[in-house]
Amino acid sequence: MDTFLGRYKNLIVLAAILFAQIIALAMQVRRPTAEGETRLIRVWATAAVTPFEEAIVHTQKWAHDKWNGYIYLRHVDQENQQLRAEIDRMKLEQARLNEDATMARRIQTLLAFKEQYVESTVAAQVIGTSGSEQSRVLYIDKGSSDGIKADMAVITPTGIVGKIVQVFPGSSQVLPINDQLSGVGAALKALRLQGILKGAANGTTTLQYIMSDEPVKLGEEVITSGGDRIFPKGLPIGTVASVEPGKDLFLNIRVIPSARLDRLEEVLVVTKIQEKLPDATDLGPIRASDILSERLPGVPATQAVDAAGNAAGTASGATNPAQPNGPAGAAGAKPGAATTPNPVNPAASSAKPGAAAAPNTTKPAPTQTTKPANGSTTDATTTKPVRKPSLTVTPDASKPKPAIPPPAGANPQ
Amino acid sequence: MSTRSMPFRGSFTSREQVSVYEFSWLATILIPLVAIFIQAFLPTKIRWLPIIDLPMMVVIFFAVARRNPISGCVTGAIIGLMQDVLGGPAHPIGMYGITDTIIGYLASSLGVKIDIDNPGSRFLIVYGFFVIHQALYYGVGHGLLRQALQWSWSHVAISALANAVVGVLVFNLLDRFKQR
Numbered sequence: 001m002d003t004f005l006g007r008y009k010n011l012i013v014l015a016a017i018l019f020a021q022i023i024a025l026a027m028q029v030r031r032p033t034a035e036g037e038t039r040l041i042r043v044w045a046t047a048a049v050t051p052f053e054e055a056i057v058h059t060q061k062w063a064h065d066k067w068n069g070y071i072y073l074r075h076v077d078q079e080n081q082q083l084r085a086e087i088d089r090m091k092l093e094q095a096r097l098n099e100d101a102t103m104a105r106r107i108q109t110l111l112a113f114k115e116q117y118v119e120s121t122v123a124a125q126v127i128g129t130s131g132s133e134q135s136r137v138l139y140i141d142k143g144s145s146d147g148i149k150a151d152m153a154v155i156t157p158t159g160i161v162g163k164i165v166q167v168f169p170g171s172s173q174v175l176p177i178n179d180q181l182s183g184v185g186a187a188l189k190a191l192r193l194q195g196i197l198k199g200a201a202n203g204t205t206t207l208q209y210i211m212s213d214e215p216v217k218l219g220e221e222v223i224t225s226g227g228d229r230i231f232p233k234g235l236p237i238g239t240v241a242s243v244e245p246g247k248d249l250f251l252n253i254r255v256i257p258s259a260r261l262d263r264l265e266e267v268l269v270v271t272k273i274q275e276k277l278p279d280a281t282d283l284g285p286i287r288a289s290d291i292l293s294e295r296l297p298g299v300p301a302t303q304a305v306d307a308a309g310n311a312a313g314t315a316s317g318a319t320n321p322a323q324p325n326g327p328a329g330a331a332g333a334k335p336g337a338a339t340t341p342n343p344v345n346p347a348a349s350s351a352k353p354g355a356a357a358a359p360n361t362t363k364p365a366p367t368q369t370t371k372p373a374n375g376s377t378t379d380a381t382t383t384k385p386v387r388k389p390s391l392t393v394t395p396d397a398s399k400p401k402p403a404i405p406p407p408a409g410a411n412p413q
Numbered sequence: 414m415s416t417r418s419m420p421f422r423g424s425f426t427s428r429e430q431v432s433v434y435e436f437s438w439l440a441t442i443l444i445p446l447v448a449i450f451i452q453a454f455l456p457t458k459i460r461w462l463p464i465i466d467l468p469m470m471v472v473i474f475f476a477v478a479r480r481n482p483i484s485g486c487v488t489g490a491i492i493g494l495m496q497d498v499l500g501g502p503a504h505p506i507g508m509y510g511i512t513d514t515i516i517g518y519l520a521s522s523l524g525v526k527i528d529i530d531n532p533g534s535r536f537l538i539v540y541g542f543f544v545i546h547q548a549l550y551y552g553v554g555h556g557l558l559r560q561a562l563q564w565s566w567s568h569v570a571i572s573a574l575a576n577a578v579v580g581v582l583v584f585n586l587l588d589r590f591k592q593r
Contacts, residue, residue, distance in 0.1 A: 025505055028505040042498050045498035053453070129457055129463070131453040321484070
């Protein structure tokens with residue numbers, strides 16, 4: 001017996017160690033941890049490793065901030081000018097989008113449509129990985145002490161990243177969307193088709209369960225559908241990179257994530273999502289005429305001038321034939337008050353040429369002008385000439401303009 | 414000077430005896446920890462780094478330097494399990510443990526028989542053991558756990574090449590910690 005043990009000692013030790021580990025594997029498969037529970041050994045290992053990772057990452061960030069903030073200031077002025085031009089351009093776009101959002105909120109309110117809002121987020125830094133090709137989990141420097149819980153969504157401004165799977169006191173483990181265990185409720189933005197975005201062992205992401213007869217195009221945007229109850233609806237996921245016929249009548253759609261999953265530094269953990277009706281209190285009273293006026297065609301500037309001239313000349317509040325429920329507005333009058341002629345004192349509603357007012361709307365059309373960096377002015381009323389009947393009298397208001405006119409002299413980038 | 418020698422039992426080398434190296438307890442603890450730390454931390458900065466398996470190289474290095482199969486098994490098991498605990502939900506504890514245990518055993522058994530002190534043999538050893546490592550990992554994941562792992566010969570071959578090149582450099586660095 002001693003001879004046998006001595007002769008096969010190495011193999012016996014190898015078999016014993018392997019046997020113990022296989023038993024441990026079997027136990028983990030047989031009895032997985034409960035939801036949100038973490039194995040103690042993982043807690044210990046993470047507690048041992050993450051402080052060093054945090055120290056390096058934070059030191060590196062401190063040095064980077066100091067270098068870029070105080071020393072390396074080359075091209076900063078040029079960059080500032082570009083950013084100012086970008087802000088001016090975005091202000092114009094925002095004015096246009098505000099109108100769309102207002103309209104959408106009204107419709108949602110009418111339909112009692114509940115909307116999901118990202119109410120609060122926690123910024124976190126990526127401090128580590130699993131170090132394995134097969135497991136793509138990430139570690140962030142925020143944990144249960146910062147209010148992080150399992151199944152919270154992790155996003156960046158460019159797109160979603162993944163979800164929290166394990167939470168430790170000072171750090172958390174994130175399962176990115178390209179991990180083989182990941183699944184996200186997704187939808188094609190243009191086609192409004194819903195599917196499931198799955199990760200693969202090689203790090204690719206595919207949108208599954210889209211029927212093969214659907215005309216999915218390359219480059220189409222993929223957004224979250226909200227069906228997984230983790231990610232709020234409408235967050236960007238990525239774009240379609242390839243479409244191939246898959247098995248069982250479904251397409252195999254490969255998606256390139258918008259977020260740079262392989263070069264993440266800072267992420268946002270969505271700690272609170274609120275589902276509520278859109279707040280309609282700031283929209284003012286909604287009248288049938290408001291909705292009707294939204295559907296009416298725009299008023300040509302020449303007619304507006306005529307109407308204004310008539311109003312000024314006759315002081316009779318003559319109505320515009322193209323807009324039966326809204327005569328030319330009066331300058332200086334409050335929005336809504338000038339939409340109907342004053343029967344008592346019609347002269348009070350007289351309009352001056354060049355003045356502007358929105359007929360029958362609770363919110364006047366934007367008439368303010370913005371001044372880009374180069375000093376030229378751009379008329380904000382031209383951001384949406386069709387949907388909103390604008391009575392602004394400007395020399396070139398009759399000419400069609402692009403929806404978002406770039407500021408003159410602005411850098412197109 | 415803690416150099417020991419063991420009788421040569423194979424025929425793959427011209428030397429009659431092969432040296433058995435030892436390491437200080439500090440190096441024995443810190444080298445695996447640093448390798449695992451680098452493996453976990455640097456992929457946040459260098460995106461291709463996960464194809465390099467530093468802990469596996471450390472297992473091979475200790476195993477072939479000590480030339481003791483039991484020591485190789487234990488070293489492989491410990492380093493592999495430490496790698497496992499940093500893995501995600503797709504990575505039950507024991508996958509790397511089993512893989513590195515076998516690698517440690519094989520490397521130490523091979524180290525008894527051949528000379529691994531020159532760069533050429535080190536290159537071949539790391540290349541070969543990386544392929545075996547990937548195959549064992551695939552076998553454990555696919556065979557025992559029914560995971561949807563993908564096997565790509567081209568990917569394994571290129572990764573093994575990268576690991577072999579890095580392995581030669583890492584072995585040269587770790588040679589400084591050998592006690593003769």
